[in-house]
Amino acid sequence: MLGTRVTFAAGDVTVEVTIEQDTPTTRSFLAMLPMTLEFSDFGGKEKVAMPTGEWDFTGAAGLNPKVGDLFSYMPWGNLGFFYNTDGNTFDEALTKIGETGDIDQIRLLDGQQVIIDVAD
16 A cells, blocks of 8 residues: 555646555545546646545545645545645645645646556
8 A cells, every 4th residue: 555656647648646645545545446537627726526436534634735745625525636735724624645746747637537547
């Protein structure tokens, strides 16, 4: 589980995420894979999509978001990336799933059908 790499691919756009924690939330995310989602922009800070699988947020911690964080906003059950965190502060309703350094690629996910799967 720790160190698992997950790819988000749409055409020639690829975002590689590393799962850094073994939690019920990360395990439930990995259990949803593979899946294809359409991402959209939210608030000029996030690219988000709505998975159809079941999340397990047992024991999930809040998050002080950083650029590159893959997260879920627990009240909505969505999945998203932060590409801009100006003005953001700690939020109990966010939980981190993983992180990426592919920030420029995150911005290109908007409106794309993105295939999400565990990397080979």
